[in-house]
Structure formats: C-alpha cells, structure tokens
Amino acid sequence: MYQLKKLIVCLDQTEMDDTLVRFASFIASVNQTKKIYFTNVIRNLQIPKEVLEEFPNLIDNMVEERKTQMQEVVKRSFGRNEDVEFAFVVKEGQLSKKILKLAHEKSVDMIIVGRKVTLPGTGVVSQRLARRASCSLLIIPENSIPNIKTLLVPSDFSDYSKDALEEAIMIVEKYGGKAEIVVQNVFTIPSGYHFTGKSYEEFTSIMLMHAEINYKKFIRKIDVKKVKITPVYTQDDDDDPVEEIIAKAKDIKADAIIIGAKGRTAATALFIGSMAERLIQLNDTFPLLVTRPKGKNAGILDYILEI
Template sequence: MNTLKRIMVGLDLTEMDDTLISYTAFLCSISEIEKVYFIHAEKSLDIPAEVLKGIPNGMAADEKIRVAMEEKIYSYFGPEQRSKVEVQVVEGSPLKELLHWSKEKQIDMVVVGRKFHLRGSGVLAQKILRSGRVSVLFVPENEDPILNHIMVSVDFSEYSLMALDRILHSALTRPEVRITCLHVYEVPTGYITLGISYEDFDERMKGFARDKFEQVLARFPELRDRATLRLVKQENEDDVGELIVVEAKRARADMLVIGAKGKSAAALFVLGSVTEKILRHNDDMPMIVYKKEKEELGFLDALLGND
C-alpha cells in the first residue's frame, strides 16, 4: 500500500528552493510518487507595465516566474521524471493558496522548507501544519538527500501508531531503511506511595513499554525484522521535545516522524504540545508530521470560505 502518491512543494523563489527541489527529486527517485506539484504563491501579480518592460515576448509576470521555476526544477529531474511534475504560479496569500490547492489536488503531503540562516522567517511552514489537515514534511536548508534510517516517536497512542503505519506503508520506506521506534518515558512521582523503589519502578516502566512494543510488532509484523525500540527516560527538568530531537541525532537518523494530534475549531492554530516542542528544537533534520485528515476538515473549509 502506497500512501504517498501526490505531494505538493511550496517554493518561495529563494535559495531554499534548490534544497527543496533536490530533496523532492531524491524522494521521487527512491519511491513511486506519482505526481509532484510545485507551487509558488504571489500576493499580487498585478505588476505595473513599466516594471515588465524588457520581458521577452511580452510574457506575463506569472508566466515568466513559471518558466524560471521550470528551468530550475528540470535541472534536478531527469527527462523520465518530468512527466510527473506540474508547476503552478498563483496569486493570493501563500498560506491560503497552499491549503486550497492541497485540498483541490488531493495532496497526501506538503513539502516545505525549514529555514535557519537563509532569508525568510519560515513561519509559513508552521502555519500550514497548524491550519491544515494535510501532513507536512519539513526539509531543513542545505539538507543532503539521504534516507537510510528513520526514527518514529512512539508513545503508543493512536496518533503515534498512525504515524508508524503511514511511514511503514509509504513509498519512502524501502526494505533496507532501518526504523527506530523512540519511546520517551518517565517515572511518576507517585511511586513513593506504592512502597517500591525508584529503580524498581523504572524497570516496571521499561517493561511496560517493551510489552506495548510487542503489541505493535504483532499489529505490524513486517516491522519485526527491521525495527528496534529505543527507550529514553525523561527526567523532570528535561524538555521532551528537545530530548526526542537529541536522541534522533544521537542515533544518526536521517528523518524524524511524529503523529500530531489535531485540534477542533475551538483551539485553532494549536498543535499538541510535544509536536510544538519538537518543532522548536529541530532545525536541521527532515521531519514528517502526520495528521489525521478528517480532524481538521471543518476548520480548513471555514478558512477557505467553503460551505
């Protein structure tokens, strides 16, 4: 089952575009992605005529941008891959247009840049994740295309198991790609009232996690020969988001995967606290945040002005 057939890549005509195009071309080369939509949104394409002087053949502004985008994109995609590429320049708010077209084109995942040093705030990427029901792949600037080891943050909730299921059955997870399931646990302070030592309760928590992981392997038997469980204890002073990112780097993972709990219209623009913390600490590792499609449907439709 391939759950990643149609992706959309948001370009902003900065240096970040090269990284995004290169990484997307790499993903297409190792998977069965069927369609890639590269999209750039300009707030206004109503450019004064005097500004357009000198443009060959009286080419309109959006067409000129599209041609320039195609030239760059095709330098990364070989002739055999170009048939799956579509380039689009639209007018309007980048956030609203990306959300609109991700719904219109039935996109499985939006690919966006994660800036650190490059020009631009990178705020749009997080807004897309908060506002839409679509899953998002964050690609950091200057990322080298490689994917041999994926770390999935697993707390054994339905959201983390959904993320594990999605990445396991996506076109990206080739048989040779290693998967590490990272589980962060803590020893509750209430252990004192149970008359048991801290060390014993710690072992109980690890044993509980291992039992839950065995249930995961029973649910996804194809994981048994390729996945490992990594247990990390969270101390009181630790930030769980930072801890997950540090462990992913320590394990030399090429990608971090998490499942985000969606919010209702009463809590717009808010993600689960762990997702927010991971985003805050991760600037230099590709990361997929999977979302359940139906959870954000109401708000997305409201945002786009749909009935």
C-alpha cells in the same frame, strides 16, 4: 497507506528551493508520483490602481518571471523521471491559506516545505500548515540530503503513533527494505512517585517495564513486514521529551523523524499534539514528516481558512 501521487512543493526563490526539488525527485522516484505542483506565493500586492493602469501587464509579467525561475530550479535539481507531470503555480496572498486551498482543490497527498536556519527569509509557516493540512507535511531543513538508512519514530503507542510507524514501514519497503526504524518511547517519572513507597530508581524500573510491555502490545497490531525495527526507551529528566527525541536522532544519525498528527477528526484537527508542535519549533537538523491520513481535515477547510 496511500500512494504519494500528487505533491505540492513550496518554493520561495532562495537556495532552499534546490534542496526541496531534490527531495521531491527522491520521493517521486519510488512512489508512482503522477504530478507535482511547484508553488510560489507572492505576498499581497498593494499596487496603486493608477500604476496598474499605466503598466497593465505588471502582475502578469511578475507571475511569468516566477514560473520561469521555478522551471529553472526544477530543470537543474530534479532527476530524470519522465512519468511525472509538473505544474508551476504562482499565487498572491497569505502563504498558508493559498497552500491549504491548493492542497484541497488538487487532493494532494503531501506538502513539502522548507525549514530555514541561516538563509534569508522566514520560510513557510510550517506549524500552521501542520495543523490545518488535510494531508501529510514534510519539513526539510536547509542543506538536507535525501537518504533512507535510519528513521526515528517517536511513539507513545497511540493510534497516531501507529500511523507514523506504518508510514515509516511503507517508506523503508519502497526504498529497498534495508533501512532500520528506531521506535523511541520517552517516559517520565511522575513527581508523586515517593508516595508509593518506592525509591526513584525502583520507580524508574517500574516505568521502564511498563513501557516495554506497552510496546509489545503496540507492535503486535502492526504488520512490520521484514523491516528491522528497534525499540528504545528514554527517560525524560527535564520535562521536555522533544529534547530527548532530537538527541536520539543525532545519536543514531537519523535520516528523518516521522511523527503522527494527533488531530484525526474535524473536532481535533487543530491539535497536532504537543510533541509534534515542539518538534516543528525546535528541530532544524532532520527532515520531519508529520503524517496525517489523507482528507482527515478536509471537512473543516472553510473554517480553518478563516483563522
């Protein structure tokens, strides 16, 4: 696990910005964060050459205005932390490409973006960033409040699930060690279960037993420190485990959901996993951290920026 020394916070001049800045402050307070790049991307400007010749300072003035607005939000919503250096970056072009390029150039550890529900605009392209970023991505729904009491980690006991749980353990340790981590395994009864000669109830018991066994094998590979970790097993009845995950998050009043990105190499970098994809699409209630070991996608940056 690594320190979150450098962050990118994607701002867009809406009320969402205050929420994102508060989360950045919360994260920086215990992560030895050294620098935060508050970033705003202006869509491609199609200004006639004649207009630019008549008003040569038009774009420069626009950029300075955006930087000033970001500075005001940070001054209003970022807590006291004299150890953090701020940079205010305004880019022109396609949002996801500019953010990905900046993240690569500055070797950042996490990108923080918003998830809009009622606010105007579309927010940032979270799914595209999740697939292509060479670092972790934190997606914050509007009006979220930073807190660490209960974290939900969906798990299929894979290596990327291990990454997510280790990240959750590190977060709990940094924020005082008193939070609880709920590890949720969602299992499905295969449609051909009846060919085994077992009833539905009997096969459900078999699937649950194996989930419990696999969890014990999984957790033995992880240094849990002294963090409270509670496994839960959920049966998926509608062939959509993400609905079960969101329902569990509501049930336990989770402060965040943490899931590992499936793509860990250049060959698989564009595949973050169907569960992560669906969570990004459907979840508009809980902060969602998509973890990826820093730099795993960096080798294909030139390729992914062309997609």
